[in-house]
Amino acid sequence: MTLSEIRRPLALSDRAQEFPESPIRKLTPLAEAAKRRGTKVYHLNIGQPDIETPACMRDRLKQMDARVLEYSPSAGTPEYLQSLQHYYERQLGLSLGIDQIIATTGGSEAILFSFLVCANTGDDLLVVEPFYANYRSFAAMAGLNIVPMTSRGRDGFHLPERQVWERTFTPRSRVVIICNPNNPTGTVYRRDELEMVADFCRDHGLFLVSDEVYREFVYDGNRAISALELQGCEDFVIVVDSLSKRYSACGIRLGSLVTRNRTIYNACLRLAQGRLSPPGLAQFIAVGANELDQEYTRSVVAEYQRRRDVLYDGLTAIPGVFLQKPEGAFYCVARLPIDDAERFAAWLLTDFEHDGATVMLAPANGFYASPVGTNEVRIAYVLKEEDLRSAVDLLRIAIQRYNEACATG
Ligand SMILES: Cc1ncc(COP(=O)(O)O)c(C=O)c1O
Numbered sequence: 096m097t098l099s100e101i102r103r104p105l106a107l108s109d110r111a112q113e114f115p116e117s118p119i120r121k122l123t124p125l126a127e128a129a130k131r132r133g134t135k136v137y138h139l140n141i142g143q144p145d146i147e148t149p150a151c152m153r154d155r156l157k158q159m160d161a162r163v164l165e166y167s168p169s170a171g172t173p174e175y176l177q178s179l180q181h182y183y184e185r186q187l188g189l190s191l192g193i194d195q196i197i198a199t200t201g202g203s204e205a206i207l208f209s210f211l212v213c214a215n216t217g218d219d220l221l222v223v224e225p226f227y228a229n230y231r232s233f234a235a236m237a238g239l240n241i242v243p244m245t246s247r248g249r250d251g252f253h254l255p256e257r258q259v260w261e262r263t264f265t266p267r268s269r270v271v272i273i274c275n276p277n278n279p280t281g282t283v284y285r286r287d288e289l290e291m292v293a294d295f296c297r298d299h300g301l302f303l304v305s306d307e308v309y310r311e312f313v314y315d316g317n318r319a320i321s322a323l324e325l326q327g328c329e330d331f332v333i334v335v336d337s338l339s340k341r342y343s344a345c346g347i348r349l350g351s352l353v354t355r356n357r358t359i360y361n362a363c364l365r366l367a368q369g370r371l372s373p374p375g376l377a378q379f380i381a382v383g384a385n386e387l388d389q390e391y392t393r394s395v396v397a398e399y400q401r402r403r404d405v406l407y408d409g410l411t412a413i414p415g416v417f418l419q420k421p422e423g424a425f426y427c428v429a430r431l432p433i434d435d436a437e438r439f440a441a442w443l444l445t446d447f448e449h450d451g452a453t454v455m456l457a458p459a460n461g462f463y464a465s466p467v468g469t470n471e472v473r474i475a476y477v478l479k480e481e482d483l484r485s486a487v488d489l490l491r492i493a494i495q496r497y498n499e500a501c502a503t504g
Contacts (some may be wrong), residue, residue, distance in 0.1 A: 113235035115326060118228050118461020118471075126445035126455050132267040135452040136444070137486035142278065142425060144477045146343040146395060150278050150384035159379060167375040169367040171198025171351075175378035178337075178385050180349055181213060185389075186310070187321050197352045197363050200309045202337030203229065206272070209333045210237035212267035213302040213360045214456065221263060221271045223254060225428055225462035225473070227278045227306065243365045243464040248430060248471075251419040252280035254288045270298055276307040276319050279462045281403075281421025281429050283313050292396065293328045302359075303321040308337035308350070310394050310422040314400040319423060329355040340425075342384055345397070350376040378387035387491075395482065399425050402476040402483055409487030410474075428459050428468075428476050436460065438473045439497055447493050454489045 109392060170176070176193045182449040183189045184254050199205040206229075213233060214220065216238030221392035224243040234241050244263050245250040276283045305322035313319050322332045326399075354360050367373075397469050403421055410416050415432025433439045437458040447453050459471035476483060 100165060101109060108374075109186060110235060111138075114236070115228070115461070117232075121461075122440055122444060122455065125441060128203070128255060128373040129444045129453060130449075133446045133451065135484060137452065137454045137489065139474045139476070140440075140455045140457040142340070142475045142477055143345055144343045144425070145339065146398065147233065148342055148344045149384065149387055149391065150388040152342060152344065152347075152380050155380045155383040156259050157238055159376070163378075165375060166372040167198075167378055168363055169370075169372055170194075171196070171373055171376045172375070174382045175349075178382045179278075181385065183323070183353075187324060189321075189323055191323075191353065191355075195353060195355050195360060197360070197367055198378060199350045199367075199457045200354050200370075200373050200504070201339060201348045202335045202350035203233075204370075204373075205333075205335040205337075206230070206304065206306065206362045207233045207236055207351050208352055208366050209272075209335065210234065210239055210270065210300070211366060213304070214239055214335070217267065218269040219265050219267040221260070221268055221301070223273065224464055225252070225459055225468060225471075225472065226464075227274055228461050230272060230437060231464070236441075239270070240267070241464045245465060245467060246280070246282075247464070248280075248419060248428060251422075252277065252428065254284060254292065257291050257295060260292070263470075264295075265297060268301060269478075270297065270302040270304060272304040272306060273322075274309075275322075276309040276312055276423030277426075278309060278424050278456060279457075279459065280424045281424050281426050282419075283317060283319050283423040289320055289322065289325060293322070293325050296331055297328070300331075302331050302333065304333045304335060304337040308340055310334065310336070311341055311423060312397060312399055313423040314403060315397070315422070318421065323353060323355075330462075331356070331483055333359060338381055338384070342387075344380075347377045347380060349381055384465045384484045399476070402478070403427075405480050406474065407474045407482045408486065409484065410490075413448055413487075415493045416496075425477055426473055428462070428471050428473050429498065430471050433470055433497060435496060436468075436470050440472065442497055442500075443493055449492050452485065452489060454486050 139341040183191050219242045220239040223246050244255045247433040334353040339345040418429040421427040440456045440458045
């Protein structure tokens with residue numbers, strides 16, 4: 096028998112088949128083609144803010160005089176960890192030990208670490224849908240099954256009641272992830288909702304991963320309650336955090352994981368050692384944020400609130416569009432008067448333009464695990480007001496034209 100006869104055909108892992116395409120990015124080739132045709136594309140599909148990264152962070156680069164770009168400690172540099180300690184003290188009034196925080200490569204790595212540490216392959220991850228689509232990727236990496244509970248637009252996408260959680264619970268449930276303020280819905284959970292989830296987790300011996308990367312972005316004078324503030328949850332809560340949105344620094348790829356459970360911390364630290372270190376250059380830049388005061392956050396949040404209002408007023412004026420006023424983050428899920436949001440979002444890029452421009456949306460079905468959300472889209476309001484107004488105008492015209500085109504076959 097020759098070698099070529101016994102050689103097995105190349106096959107990727109089963110896991111590789113599970114990695115989903117990003118619903119936020121999958122229409123990108125169509126958007127690129129539209130741009131090549133000379134069409135301006137307003138990006139409402141992705142949470143990439145246009146606000147400048149603060150100068151005190153950018154200026155740190157000029158102060159960099161290291162001759163060797165070294166690995167940093169696996170848990171993060173003392174300077175970065177201390178800057179986070181001060182941040183939590185200032186923002187949440189919480190005194191955290193330096194050994195309760197691990198620097199991660201974005202909030203993304205903190206989510207992956209949490210899943211890897213809290214559950215075994217084949218275990219169930221409970222999540223309220225629609226949810227941040229990349230949870231699906233991290234669940235696939237950790238071999239977890241997503242078990243969804245559906246939240247509804249008519250309820251402002253607030254959390255389902257405890258009996259729904261009880262019904263959804265399975266013997267393989269190990270971990271719950273919530274996102275507050277929420278991407279994609281813009282909902283900010285009340286204290287009673289958070290306490291209900293915490294009680295549920297405590298009663299069933301589940302870990303609670305709380306993704307709080309939009310913590311600052313809350314409107315109308317409210318604030319987001321962190322899971323770190325809930326009493327009696329120290330053992331089972333892991334908080335995921337990020338600099339991406341807080342400082343409009345998505346490319347810095349730096350975040351953190353916070354836990355007051357020593358065993359979780361130690362397991363995460365061993366994982367962190369396995370990947371050597373979080374980005375050192377990013378941590379050097381990040382401590383520049385120590386110079387920012389509350390006024391920075393206030394002005395950025397005020398800007399997003401204005402954008403939220405422009406978007407909400409514009410969208411609700413379009414006949415047949417339904418959405419609740421987003422309370423936080425910079426997204427909303429809107430129901431459109433169309434048959435299929437995925438088809439519509441593609442059509443916007445292939446068949447529509449008005450005065451040389453069109454809009455890119457993220458179909459919401461990619462944010463659900465259940466087959467729902469067919470006529471919903473997720474919209475990110477990360478563009479300046481003038482651009483948002485133009486984008487909403489385009490959407491109004493497009494919905495009418497699309498439905499006329501559908502009616503005439
Ligand atoms: C809800 C949520 N969690 C986590 C992340 C990941 O953030 P990072 O850029 O820090 O990896 C994002 C990014 O958009 C997000 O929206």
